Amino acid sequence: MTPNQHALLTPQQMTQADQAAVVAGVPAFRLMAAAGNAVAEAIRARWSKRPVLVMAGPGNNGGDGFVIAEQLRQHGWPVTLAFMGQIDRMSEEAQAHAKAWQGEWQSLSPMQLEGAELVVDALFGAGLSRLIEGVAYEMLEAVVQSGLPVCAVDVPSGLDGTTGQALGMVAKAELTVTFFRKKPGHLIWPGRFLCGDLLLCDIGIPESVLKGLAINIMENQVDLWRQDYPWPQQNGHKFHRGHVLIYGGQWITGASRLSARASQRVGAGLVSLAVPEISWPIYAASMLSVMVKPLGKNQSEQAFHQVLNDSRFNVVVIGPGAGLDGKDKDRVKQAVLGTLKCGRACVLDADALTAFSEQPEVLFSAIHGPCVLTPHEGEFARLFPHLSEPSGKDKLSRAKQAAHETGAVVLLKGADTIIASPDGRAIINTNAPAELATGGAGDVLAGFIAGLLAQGMTPFYAAAAAAWLHGEVANEIGVGLIAEDLADALPNVLQRLKAYQD
Numbered sequence: 476m477t478p479n480q481h482a483l484l485t486p487q488q489m490t491q492a493d494q495a496a497v498v499a500g501v502p503a504f505r506l507m508a509a510a511g512n513a514v515a516e517a518i519r520a521r522w523s524k525r526p527v528l529v530m531a532g533p534g535n536n537g538g539d540g541f542v543i544a545e546q547l548r549q550h551g552w553p554v555t556l557a558f559m560g561q562i563d564r565m566s567e568e569a570q571a572h573a574k575a576w577q578g579e580w581q582s583l584s585p586m587q588l589e590g591a592e593l594v595v596d597a598l599f600g601a602g603l604s605r606l607i608e609g610v611a612y613e614m615l616e617a618v619v620q621s622g623l624p625v626c627a628v629d630v631p632s633g634l635d636g637t638t639g640q641a642l643g644m645v646a647k648a649e650l651t652v653t654f655f656r657k658k659p660g661h662l663i664w665p666g667r668f669l670c671g672d673l674l675l676c677d678i679g680i681p682e683s684v685l686k687g688l689a690i691n692i693m694e695n696q697v698d699l700w701r702q703d704y705p706w707p708q709q710n711g712h713k714f715h716r717g718h719v720l721i722y723g724g725q726w727i728t729g730a731s732r733l734s735a736r737a738s739q740r741v742g743a744g745l746v747s748l749a750v751p752e753i754s755w756p757i758y759a760a761s762m763l764s765v766m767v768k769p770l771g772k773n774q775s776e777q778a779f780h781q782v783l784n785d786s787r788f789n790v791v792v793i794g795p796g797a798g799l800d801g802k803d804k805d806r807v808k809q810a811v812l813g814t815l816k817c818g819r820a821c822v823l824d825a826d827a828l829t830a831f832s833e834q835p836e837v838l839f840s841a842i843h844g845p846c847v848l849t850p851h852e853g854e855f856a857r858l859f860p861h862l863s864e865p866s867g868k869d870k871l872s873r874a875k876q877a878a879h880e881t882g883a884v885v886l887l888k889g890a891d892t893i894i895a896s897p898d899g900r901a902i903i904n905t906n907a908p909a910e911l912a913t914g915g916a917g918d919v920l921a922g923f924i925a926g927l928l929a930q931g932m933t934p935f936y937a938a939a940a941a942a943w944l945h946g947e948v949a950n951e952i953g954v955g956l957i958a959e960d961l962a963d964a965l966p967n968v969l970q971r972l973k974a975y976q977d
């Protein structure tokens with residue numbers, strides 16, 4: 476398996492791939508036949524024979540619909556074909572497949588749902604260019620109201636394959652069958668939900684077409700970063716495995732301890748916590764293998780800078796439980812700016828992000844070295860008000876833009892966490908279960924990233940690997956998960972990963 480396996484193609488890139496396949500000698504007629512056959516086969520594997528309504532649109536997605544209708548008819552299914560468009564304005568291959576359809580077709584209308592027990596949605600695919608309106612809107616709305624199971628061809632019609640956003644109206648599919656490579660919109664919410672189960676089918680497009688596509692969006696899979704994973708070496712010692720320094724707050728002491736534990740579990744050689752002297756006993760009494768450094772009686776803004784003078788710390792985590800009350804906020808800001816000034820790799824999370832919400836540019840202009848920002852949507856909106864959700868911009872573009880503006884790797888959390896690099900690459904994480912939405916889980920993620928960074932992974936792959944491990948341990952624990960469980964469940968997941976690697 477090569478990383479290309481996990482490439483995500485925008486609909487535009489998919490169209491280019493189709494065209495390149497034709498240039499490489501695969502006839503468009505055959506691609507369409509393969510696509511339609513793959514969907515018909517998936518339908519027969521999933522549903523018993525039943526009356527089916529195939530909705531076919533004006534482009535090649537509709538062409539696939541004609542192939543599906545004919546295939547199902549040949550297998551004895553009662554098929555109704557509802558068409559929207561003009562046959563003579565379709566592509567040559569779509570016209571040929573429309574002619575090969577041996578049944579009747581009627582103009583698209585909600586009336587045709589009568590008696591159907593399954594709907595095939597082949598109205599619009601990669602060529603969706605605007606909001607769904609008019610008869611297509613009425614039809615999709617009627618499909619939603621009917622509650623019938625839907626099999627979507629390529630994407631549910633109305634779903635933007637790049638962004639995962641619904642353009643006007645979308646009927647949620649139970650199964651979506653797509654071709655050659657997944658599209659980002661299949662994985663980003665609400666697209667992930669609207670697609671239902673996603674089946675990826677080979678339709679004979681040669682892998683070689685990928686070379687010309689400038690792919691920069693990937694699904695997060697082990698193969699992307701496993702070559703870089705920093706497994707302990709026989710001849711190594713702890714100093715080879717990095718030293719993570721974590722900023723501990725005065726009042727919320729659990730968060731930074733969760734990060735510390737996570738950094739250790741993921742393999743950092745040494746982990747230290749720098750904490751206010753007054754809270755030192757709490758930290759020190761609860762950590763055995765983490766070194767806890769008191770920041771002096773007054774916990775001055777300079778105290779953390781003095782700790783930073785020790786060049787053995789190669790990664791710094793600031794944010795979990797750092798505090799924003801009174802002087803805490805200034806201390807946090809100074810700790811962040813001091814860390815960035817001395818060029819330390821760092822993970823900035825939670826309070827370290829919110830502390831700069833009044834002057835985000837002060838933070839952004841200080842970022843010059845390896846840095847990972849890990850906001851959830853709330854923190855993201857405070858730092859990037861122009862890119863927040865109400866801006867109408869989709870999550871993928873928002874994360875990419877934020878990485879571009881800051882020069883940091885931005886990991887924008889959610890069920891569809893996106894990791895964006897300033898160089899334009901992005902990875903979409905897809906293995907996070909609902910159980911991960913729990914207090915403290917983000918602190919653990921920050922610790923995983925820092926631990927991997929400390930061992931030499933690049934910020935982009937450290938963030939991707941950490942997000943994947945985070946999802947994987949959460950799946951392993953399942954219902955009842957609390958943040959404390961995550962780091963301690965990591966060894967099992969790492970052992971499986973290592974066995975796969977070996």
Ligand SMILES: NC(=O)C1=CN([C@@H]2O[C@H](COP(=O)(O)OP(=O)(O)OC[C@H]3O[C@@H](n4cnc5c(N)ncnc54)[C@H](OP(=O)(O)O)[C@@H]3O)[C@@H](O)[C@H]2O)[C@@H](O)CC1
Nearest residue numbers: 493506507533534535536599600601602603604605606629
């Ligand atoms: N190419 C290949 O070799 C292969 C492609 N394959 C299949 O082709 C699909 C892509 O086909 P496609 O590019 O023809 O686009 P498609 O999604 O059918 O729609 C375009 C039409 O819809 C129209 N339209 C758009 N939005 C609209 C709206 N809101 N409301 C109303 N109309 C709207 C648009 O009109 P226009 O924007 O031009 O005015 C145009 O007429 C792909 O998803 C896959 O299923 C497979 O067979 C494998 C081989």
Ligand SMILES: [K+]
Nearest residue numbers: 596599630632
């Ligand atoms: K469709």
